[in-house]
Structure formats: structure tokens, C-alpha cells
Amino acid sequence: MHIDQYISLFIILLTLYGIAVGSYPAFRMNRATIALVGAAVLIFIGSIKLEQAYDAIDLNTILLLFSMMIINGNLRICGFFKLLSSKIISFAKTPNQLLALIIFSSGILSAFFLNDTVVIIFTPLVIEVTLALKRNPIPYLIGLVTAANIGSSATIIGNPQNMIIGVSSGIPFTKYALYQTPPSLIGLIVIWIVITLIYKREFDKIRFEKLNLPEVKTYRPLLIKSLVSSLLMIIAFLMGISVTLAAFGAASLLLITRRLKPERVFMEIDWSLLVFFSALFVVTKSIDTAGFGKYLSLTLEPYITKGVTSFAVSSALLSNIVSNVPAVLLYRPIIPKLINPEQAWLILGMATTFAGNLTLIGSVANLIVAETAKKHFIKLSFMEYLKSGLIITIISLFFGVIWFSFIF
16 A cells, blocks of 8 residues: 555544544544544545545435434424323333333334434433432433334434435335334334343332323424424325435425524534534545545455344444444445345344444434433443443344344
């Protein structure tokens, strides 16, 4: 290799390391700024040309993510998520029922409204309810976030890495959901069993008194409009219309308004995540333009071709080394060259999402829950999370491998 390739490799690895860790010591940088600076340096030193960088950014994925943020933003503003979550939790009569309701509502909602959005809404409510009932919030919070991660794997719009897979693979929304829903549902059951066994004392036989949750205020006109738009989007998905086009259409419909200022909706958009994605597309593309594409293929391809177990486990491990979105982007140029790329895309979606439950830093949703809990003086430590997360990941991944080995 030439000296310029060594420099490029160093910048790429340093960027991926920063993304995996989430920051650099002594610098106030997050994953978005790390990826953006890494992309800028790679362009500046000639590892990738500016025109190639433009082409590397997958606008379909960015537009899909942006559209889903607008839809979710409107649903949050009108009070839909708070109303639904409070209604669901109010049905709980015992600790076991409360955990089950949190797990299954979190998992199902995450399949359609992004796992990060679901945990942002649910976490404060779960903390409020568990403390009011004099319960330990930790097992319920772990159930909430692990369910959000696993549930999000069921559809193309459940999480960012699935959006990349959906756009890159061209797999129809319905087909993707049919393949991914069974292991997701099994995973939710696994979460409930594991947590009730680890925290046996928390799930005793007591019955709760009637929960008096504060009344949730909703903005009815926007609520109806948001639900109709979301329903039309899902119908479009089921009809086989492009997920990006369907989501963009629904988002555009919600922006036609007489009362809600656009600035209020745009405040709900995670601009940092859009910047992160755009920059990460450039960084991963530079692996190929700098001449490392063939080495990456030689390294990763054997694990894909050895079978479902090998590919799923290696994908899960890679996701915990570089994070799930970069892992998917590293596999993206390799999978289309395989004999059965569709099979590989589906396994990748399951494995990289389930892998997010392994550690507290395994997914953004995990960090959101931990940080929100911290604000309420509740400590969800790395080791406390790992106690459940490790077992949940191993068992759910095991059933995922069995499922895909059976159908393929």
C-alpha cells in the first residue's frame, strides 16, 4: 500500500472508532460531528472525490428517515403517543401484567414509529408509574428498551438500519414484515421471561390499586389528521408502493396546515441523525474509493457464505464493534454480489437489530433510556443492563437463527 492509503485507512478507522464509542476524549463531539469531520478529511486528502461523496449519499434513505421524523413529530405534538401509552399501562393489575404491557406495546409501536421515538415517549411514563406503585423501575425500563429494539426489526421503518436495508435491497414492505415478524414476536416473549426470572422478587403476586394517571391533553384535529396520514401510508406500503414515496407523501400531507407552524414540526426532527447518516455514507464509500473494498470483501464474505449461523453471529459482533448502522453499510457493497442477496439482507436486518440489546451502548435507544432515567435519579448501569441484555441477545439471536435456517 502507498502512504496515502495508510493515511486514509487511519482516518477511516479513527472515524469508525469515534462512532462506536460516541465521542473523543477532550473534544465536545458526538457521532454526527465525528462522521462529518471524518468525511471532510477523507475528501480533503483525496481518498474520495467530492462528486463521489455526493453520489455516495443515499437520498432515498435520507428522505425516508426525514419523512418518518415528520410523521412521528406530528403524532408527538398532537399527544397520540402519550395518550396511547397511558391507556395501555392503565390496564395493568399486577407487576407481571405491567411488564408484559410495556414490552408488547413498546415492541409493536416500534415496528411502525421508530424505536427511538417510542422510548422517548414511554420512559418518563414508565418511571412515573413504577415509582408511584413503589416498584423498582430498572427491570421495566430494560423491558421497554429491549422490546423497542427487537420490535423495530419487524419492519423496514422500525429503525434506521432497516431503512438502509429496505432501500438497498428493494424488498417489499409486506414481504420484509412477513419474514421478520415471527422472530421479533419470539424475542418479545424471551424478554418477558428473562426479566421475570432475573428480577424474581420484583414480580410478586400483589395486585395494584387503580392507577390514577394524569389526564393527557390532545389536539384532536391534528390527531385525526396524523392518524389518517399514517393509515394511508401503511395502506400504500401494503399495496407495494415504494416505502420512501409513501412516507414522503404522508409527511407532505401533514405539512399542509393552517394552524401548526412548520417551525414547530421541524423542531421534532433529529437533524443530527440526518447529518450522521449523510456523512457515514461518505465514510463507508471511501473504503472502496481508497482501494480497501476488496480487502473488506475478503474479510467479511466468508462469514456470509458459511451459513445463517456464521453470518448472524458475525453481523451481531460487528454491530457491537462499530455500531449497527455502520455495520450494515460495511456489508452493503458485498451483499448484492451474492447468489441470494435477499436472504442475506433479511438475516442482516435481524442480527444487527437484535445485537443492539447486548450492552447499554449497543443502540441509541438504550442510551436515551439510561440518560432519561439519570435525570430522575435512577441509575441504569452498564453491568445492571448487561445482566439481562446479554441473555436476551443470545437467546433471541438463537431463535432468529433457527427461524431463518428453517425458512431458507
